[in-house]
Amino acid sequence: MNGAQFKKIADLLYRDSGIVLSEAKRSLLVARLNKRLRTLNMADYGAYCDRLEGPDGVEERRHLLSALTTNVTAFFREMHHFTSLTEEVLPPMILEARRGRRLRLWSAACSSGEEPYSIAMTLLDAFPEAPQHDILILATDIDPLMVDRARQGRYGPEALQAVAAARRDKYFARAEGGFEARPALRHCMRFGELNLHDAWPFAGKFDVIFCRNAAIYFDTPSRQRLWHRFGQALVPGGSLYVGHSERLDGPACPYFETAGTTHYRRNAQPIPALPA
Known part of the structure; x- marks a missing residue:
């Protein structure tokens, strides 16, 4: 070459x-x-x-x-994010869902699906009746092969080692070569191919966005533009979780507050449109 x-x-x-x-x-x-x-x-x-x-x-x-693209992922990777989701983020969201408000969570670089399935297990553990409410976990990735694997929800025993056996058996059925996500786990999930660099085909806002270890591939202007777009896509008080080596930077910073390790919370300030 x-x-x-x-x-x-x-x-x-x-x-x-x-x-x-x-x-x-x-x-x-x-x-x-x-x-x-x-x-x-x-x-x-x-x-x-x-x-x-x-x-x-x-x-x-x-x-x-x-x-x-390097698809390195695991169930409950960076466990502190799921602890934060369980203890801080989900409780008020669940109260709002019971009052009839829709809830939206987004795994924005879902790879082969371990992250969104971890989010779904965390949600269902805390809110077993979630399927009876207007709740959606959107899982997207730029790689169509990874999206297809995630949608299938099939994993070998080694991939599920980080999941306690009782939780694994609750949410996954034994299948040839390993395990397959049960319908109850899939119920609130939707998978799709999406390039974060392009226009996003949705107008509604999200309560939680996970985008971990994707921005490391971008140059500074593209990365900062992504943070800004996430700010626009989150409801006030919404949570953004990023990768362990990533930090928010650039013009989006005034619209977020640090809520934990690589966890940011959208504040109530109106965020302006990006320049054309």
């Missing part, structure tokens, strides 16, 4: 997703894409660059994203 080919692929990736691929990542790119070239029976990266901009380019760029 020569410099011009690397730049073309990096520019396409940034244009499509906001993900920054520095020159230092060229060897990683080659390692991740070699298998794809073999699958396509392509001899070199010149032909691959042509494909990215050809008639099959849109579909191929989805494969490129799948190859380059």
